Amino acid sequence: MPAAILAGDALLALAEEILLDLGTAGSARAARCLASTTRRLIAGQALDLGFESRQDVTLEECTVMSLDKTSALFACACTLGAVLCEAPTRLALALAGFGSDLGLAFQLVDDLLGIWGRTEVTGKPVLSDLRSRKKSLPVTAALNAGTPASRRLAALYAQPDPLSEAQLVEAAALVEEAGGRAWAETTADKRIASAQAQLATAEIPAAVREEFMAVARFVTARDC
Amino acid sequence: MPAAILAGDALLALAEEILLDLGTAGSARAARCLASTTRRLIAGQALDLGFESRQDVTLEECTVMSLDKTSALFACACTLGAVLCEAPTRLALALAGFGSDLGLAFQLVDDLLGIWGRTEVTGKPVLSDLRSRKKSLPVTAALNAGTPASRRLAALYAQPDPLSEAQLVEAAALVEEAGGRAWAETTADKRIASAQAQLATAEIPAAVREEFMAVARFVTARDC
Numbered sequence: 090m091p092a093a094i095l096a097g098d099a100l101l102a103l104a105e106e107i108l109l110d111l112g113t114a115g116s117a118r119a120a121r122c123l124a125s126t127t128r129r130l131i132a133g134q135a136l137d138l139g140f141e142s143r144q145d146v147t148l149e150e151c152t153v154m155s156l157d158k159t160s161a162l163f164a165c166a167c168t169l170g171a172v173l174c175e176a177p178t179r180l181a182l183a184l185a186g187f188g189s190d191l192g193l194a195f196q197l198v199d200d201l202l203g204i205w206g207r208t209e210v211t212g213k214p215v216l217s218d219l220r221s222r223k224k225s226l227p228v229t230a231a232l233n234a235g236t237p238a239s240r241r242l243a244a245l246y247a248q249p250d251p252l253s254e255a256q257l258v259e260a261a262a263l264v265e266e267a268g269g270r271a272w273a274e275t276t277a278d279k280r281i282a283s284a285q286a287q288l289a290t291a292e293i294p295a296a297v298r299e300e301f302m303a304v305a306r307f308v309t310a311r312d313c
Numbered sequence: 314m315p316a317a318i319l320a321g322d323a324l325l326a327l328a329e330e331i332l333l334d335l336g337t338a339g340s341a342r343a344a345r346c347l348a349s350t351t352r353r354l355i356a357g358q359a360l361d362l363g364f365e366s367r368q369d370v371t372l373e374e375c376t377v378m379s380l381d382k383t384s385a386l387f388a389c390a391c392t393l394g395a396v397l398c399e400a401p402t403r404l405a406l407a408l409a410g411f412g413s414d415l416g417l418a419f420q421l422v423d424d425l426l427g428i429w430g431r432t433e434v435t436g437k438p439v440l441s442d443l444r445s446r447k448k449s450l451p452v453t454a455a456l457n458a459g460t461p462a463s464r465r466l467a468a469l470y471a472q473p474d475p476l477s478e479a480q481l482v483e484a485a486a487l488v489e490e491a492g493g494r495a496w497a498e499t500t501a502d503k504r505i506a507s508a509q510a511q512l513a514t515a516e517i518p519a520a521v522r523e524e525f526m527a528v529a530r531f532v533t534a535r536d537c
Contacts, residue, residue: 091362092359092362094318095355095358095359095362096359098322098325098351098355099351099352099355099356099359101322101325101326102325102348102349102351102352102355103348103352105329105344105345105348106345106348106349106352109341109344109345109348110345112341116341117333117336117340117341117344120329120333120341120344120348121329121330121333121334124326124327124329124330124333124344125326125330127322127323127326128323128326128327128330131319131322131323131326132323134319135316135319135320135323138315138316138319
């Protein structure tokens with residue numbers, strides 16, 4: 090564990106070094122983009138950590154957390170090359186917008202898999218996010234829907250004892266009944282459409298566009 | 314603990330951002346200096362971690378570890394302002410050299426305090442570094458001295474059970490008997506002299522020089 094944390098920190102420092110080695114104006118801007126992205130990721134992760142001890146997380150707070158924790162990383166990954174080689178600002182922004190929307194879609198799909206994903210796909214036990222009572226996006230949407238199912242789900246999440254297998258299955262059904270699953274699926278689709286629309290405005294070669302599209306398909310086609 | 318790790322990582326990212334915000338050539342060089350220093354710190358910390366499970370750490374390895382873990386940070390701290398405002402390379406190197414020597418002296422003094430420091434000064438229990446069988450610089454010097462005391466100290470460090478209070482007192486006496494304490498004190502003095510010699514070559518105002526000297530006095534005058 091200490092070695093893993095050190096390795097992660099070393100990779101971050103190395104990434105900054107490599108970007109700055111070029112010594113160009115784009116190199117410094119790319120390094121700044123990576124540093125501010127890292128800070129946002131950490132802000133998102135810190136928010137997520139804080140959610141663990143709270144029962145009143147709103148859907149807006151949860152979305153802001155996902156935008157910081159996941160979308161910012163995708164946006165940076167998609168635009169960093171353009172920033173580094175000093176591409177026009179319009180192109181860099183279009184790629185960042187594509188990445189940001191794709192990142193939120195990824196998080197929504199990831200959260201759906203955290204409840205309904207098959208173990209052989211996710212590598213995690215079934216219902217794993219419910220087991221740890223994670224306040225993921227579909228769960229938060231369900232908790233805030235104001236339905237009878239929302240209240241029953243909130244009671245399960247507030248229970249001091251670990252949830253039994255039957256309660257886990259019930260909790261998943263309640264997320265669905267309160268509309269959390271449908272909301273997450275619809276929102277993911279909207280974000281993918283928005284990502285594609287932004288990619289369409291980017292003036293890039295067809296082959297490059299196809300590579301970005303392949304990433305979008307990979308992110309959203311993970312088997313539930 | 315997770316929050317503390319996140320805060321540390323956020324501060325590192327923020328430091329890079331602030332340096333890069335200036336957008337000057339010196340700003341990018343300073344950011345690169347901080348990133349490569351961070352990587353060296355981590356390399357040193359990883360080495361130190363590896364020492365915990367080894368019985369054959371040489372004094373050279375231990376010195377390299379301290380140069381990475383501590384000296385690099387001091388060197389960066391002392392030279393970063395000069396790099397940022399694009400001072401002559403000769404000045405930046407003199408300040409880095411001052412910091413590097415000062416850093417090793419700091420580590421040697423810190424290691425001496427880890428054995429002989431008073432709790433009210435260090436905030437740690439007496440003999441704390443020996444209790445955790447840390448392979449600090451004076452201990453490594455003693456273990457590698459080839460004396461009868463070195464061998465008795467090695468046997469104590471290899472003992473599977475926790476060291477008793479009597480054994481801790483014995484271990485401290487063995488570090489001294491094998492010459493580890495004297496070596497560390499002499500080496501710290503030499504490093505301070507070298508730091509001062511390098512500072513003397515730096516063309517800086519007398520008031521600034523005095524501030525660097527004050528740091529050197531602070532580092533080395535911690536009461537044992």
